[in-house]
Amino acid sequence: MYAAAMSVALVGGVARAVEVEVHVGRQQESFKLSGLPDTAVREAKDRVRAAISSAGMDFPNRAVTVNLAPANIPKAGTDYDLPIAIGVLSASASIPHASGAIITGELALDGKVRSTSSTLGAGVLSAQMDLACVVAKGAAPDAAAVPGARVFGVNTLAEAVDLFRHGLEATPEPPTRANPSSPHRSPDMCDVKGQLLARRALEIAAAGGHHLLFHGPPGGGKTMLARRFASLLPPLTESEAVEVALIHSAADVVRGVLPDRPFRAPHHTASRVALVGGGSGIPVPGEASLAHRGVLFLDEMAEFPRGNLDTLRQPMEDRVVVIARKAMTVRFPAAFQLLAATNPCPCGFHGDPRKPCTCRTAAVDRYRRRLSGPLIDRVDLVVEVGRVSAGQFSATSSEPSVDIRNRVIGAKEFGRARTDQIANAARDAIGAALESGMITARGAVRIRRVARTIADLASEPVVDEEHVAEAMALRNEW
Template identity: 45%
Template sequence: MGLAVLHSRGLSGMDAPPVTVEVHLANGLPNFNIVGLPEAEVKESKDRVRAALQNAHFEFPARRITVNLAPADLPKESGRFDLPIALGILAASGQVPSDKLKEYEFAGELALTGELRPIRGALAMTLKASRDGRAFVLPLPSAAEAALVKDATIYPARSLLEVCAHLTGQQALTLQQIETQVDIRSFPDFSEVKGQRHAKRALEIAAAGNHSLLMSGPPGTGKSMLAARFPGILPPMTDEEALESAAILSLTGGFKVECWKQRPYRAPHHTASGVALVGGGGTPRPGEISLAHNGVLFLDELTEFARPVLEVLREPLESGRIHISRAARQAEFPARFQLIAAMNPCPCGYLGHTNGRCRCTPDQVARYRGKISGPLLDRIDMRIEVPALSESELTAAADGEPSSDIQSRVVNARQRQLARQGQPNTILSPQEIERYCQLDAAGAALLKQAIGKLDLSPRSYHRILKVARTIADCAGKSDISSDHIAEAVQFRRFDKNQ
């Protein structure tokens, strides 16, 4: 009888719990069983492993083979266990030595030829594996992203034969090197946008303080154009932020090494479901809000989204995380995204337009705007109008500031926030607001007046203070004045004026 024990990793949300792959060969009628709560794709690995071993000219034992994936109560999914199962069979049958198996963790899907195919979640698994002090053997396409984890030891392999040659000492695998050459994604430039100075100013403030923003205006006024350029003025990502975002994208197989340190920009269609936005499924996967972690989530045509779909954004907008609970599984994903949304002012879109084309009744307009609930609207920091351009603005040459100039001011404002409180203004707690958002006498009087006239909720009050703090940071001021309060109040009034 033969027994081999190898190490691998499962996936449960953002976690990658260790999985011990135990392979036992016993006398009896030839049989191949996999136990340990395997799902369909894991059960199917029996056929892939058998064909891969035979095509790689190894002997497939005509014995009773039992593979146990421990712990038994953790569901196992995907084809990542193909490689450790195949190696376990070879080690248990004496075809490869088993003395070095404990030094490595293995993951990879096998083709019938014995070639290794990429797996999803390689980066998330490596984050955990590196803490346990073991090297990780991965398919070549997955190794590049896994090597982004600092101090991780990654061995890329093209095939089962290469892994076996490494274990037998015939030809060692080469350590994966960190890819330092990346293609810097070029977002469209703000200099191409004509007019809309107020909207550009609002977007600069939103970028500086990481605030959410809702734009309302007629069709063709540049809302989508502005949103597409917004990521280009955000501060560069830190190593920690980049690793968090890359790990989430790795769970869906959507991470590309050449996009390292580029802020995510997600723009789901308005037909997206609630599960598509927040994540879920039988095996919980991250949704758009998590895929936009540390980046931008742009929701165009906001009022065309189903109202129940929009309501799922309320909790993550506050907490920056999403908890997904299903009957058999629970998962938690980070979701610190920056919401940029756009909508028309009425069903036809031309309310307030100079062409006078709108014929919507007040009742129709109220129902249209009512698709966005008050609690959700209250959680959006800034709300602005994007009016139609005049004839002179439309025909004039574009002369706006380039994104690089705006970004430099945004970076300076963000650095002031990090030096003062260690985080962007938008996530200040009520206690921190009291400490860092002190007003002068004129500013306090103006804000008190705004509370009475606009009937502000406590949440709106706090958000105005956060935006005012960001405006002061953009101006290089340590104190919040009445001018900063006045501008912050204006960024919450478009729904009151229409």
């Protein structure tokens, strides 16, 4: 006797359908599991057996074969407990066939259903395939946040069995609306006094998607500014929010389907795997992918080991992390915007107007060299953040994020609609600066890009001399 149930696997931040096939044969009692299961999946056998018995039903004492298809996707975790149990019960004719729903959930020995990291993925598949999904009750709102998902939450295996016996006739979970006071909400720019230059740089970076580096003495507010950057970005669209949430769930990071852009700030001791993803077993996304469509903030960037920083080059270039394994290649999207902050030297006071730097010159050079090279070449804006003077500190309130964000959204819309043009005079100005040695060829490209964004912020289709001039004044060779 054969039955199949549908479940879900997260591969590279994408939800893929997995078919749980169960065959109950006439042979002597046994339990076989195939289809690239990991240890946690193998152990499903014991949990499923106990849970079925706790639910007051019989586990068939014959040869049970379970196959998770397609066999080439590795499956991990306890997500398949519930679909295996449902499959076994329908194959042994205890309940009707259950192939019309995506099922995920871990089983406790007493038959309770626990939530799993693929709950959201089940919701996504439910919407994509126009099927119902059955998940743990506690996590059902996560899946119900996916537009178009039809979600049933169950507390126990017995409830799930009931649901299938009644042909999924119950009322599905109501759709979840994003909580406006989510903990992911970014702090506001109105808290930042002074720092006009840095504020302008943040606005341009937000409008043009430029990577940005702040440098300056400690206590200048680099980190404070950077932490407010996400608040300047337009909210995620619904489908982007789902995509981002799905990547987070693949890393087992709880984040609902929220419009807020992710803001990830890994510590400088983070390993390469933590930064770009990977790990033993099934590859999990790293910070670069968790920051997808949001901000990756590297505080004290020069403290990161150089090799770890270099792993970020590929995602910055391709906007995707590719993890190649013997069995498969997994791609995690990683279209993040890099924001970095660093002291100018180990002691932090190199170039300070008042305080002498106590570092040895060689140490300063070494420190700066850590940030040189291919990574910093991709950073369009390098801005010095000085310490705020007392006058600025007592200044009246600053512009709130929402006003800046509206300009940013306007510039992005304008940028999508226009064709890129540059006035001859503006092109000549860049050429002259290049020729006089004021800027390098790479610097010229950066200035061109930043000038384009400045023009977009002013809703000007043609980049003119003034835009180039402002870009010049913001340039800062590291």
